[in-house]
Amino acid sequence: MKNKEVLDEKNVDTENKEVTELKERIKELENQLREFENYARRLKAQFENYKMEAAKEKEMISVSATGRIVEKFIPVLDDFKRAFSGAEDSVKESVFYKGIEIIYKNFKKALESLGLKQIEVGEKFDPFEHEAVEKIEDEEKEEYTVLEVVEDGYKFLDRVVKPAKVKVSVKPRR
Template identity: 40%
Template sequence: MIKNKKEKQEKVTEIKIKESEDSTAEIPNEQEPETNEELNRIAELENQAALYKDQYLRTAAEFENYKRRTDAERTEFFAYAGERVLSDMLPVLDDFDRTMESFDKSHDKDALKKGIDLVYAKFRSVLEKQGLKPMKSDGTQFDVNLHEAILQQPDEEKEPETVLNTVEKGYYLKDKVLRHAKVVVSSKPE
């Protein structure tokens, strides 16, 4: 009986081995080595992927360089933004120096007044060349976009909210309000 059992186990084992050999024999048929055409296609796609990755990395590096360069240019621009204005102001500064030297030597008030008038005219000319224009406010209607009312004063002769007096001039830089004019505005008498 033991012999019989052993024989049965051996037969079962043989059958299992045969079945496994048959099943493994089928597997290679299902996973046949790829053809040259498929291998070439895979190699081509890998090359294309590598090319796209390289292009991506180069583009990313170029963009980082662009950001660094524009940041540096912007920093330099703001650091030297007033350069043109200051270079235009140097002759005015030179004139002030000459006026002060001549006053120290002569103490002539008329000559000093004339020198200061010339320097003032040159200074205004430089500012106008940069686009600075004074605002004309006296006698105009009060406008919150142009004026800052610091005082209201009753006035029977003027229409209410008319600018009576400019305490501090307002200025335009080209078409933009650079500084609002500080003004005294008329109101209805009580």
């Protein structure tokens, strides 16, 4: 019987050793699992950040390309305005003139829908939005008052793409 007891003790010791080894292995695997879960979370966060950055970059490229295209059409708007201002009164009553005027308005509306805005010219000269093409001496007007808009200016999404060309008043030299 003693042999059986010795064998049972050895089996118990072996089983305890195996259980201890298995518990240690489980702890290792649990630690590895936590590491993988943390890595997966970080990787997911990095990927989400990448997606947001890529979307922003795509939007910036789109806005930039649209801006360059819109800027190319500004001279066409100016040409329309010059053509209208140079037209005689008899021509202004023609169907052709009115048709061209409608085309101009639709063209301008399309550019505005893309983000183009005409610069509003107030009374005071603004060097960020205006370009002084002529200075006119005038004692009655306050200095750097806009007297006349020579050519309209435009902004694309709040960025000046063409400053308004204006005539401004200055005090006479003595």
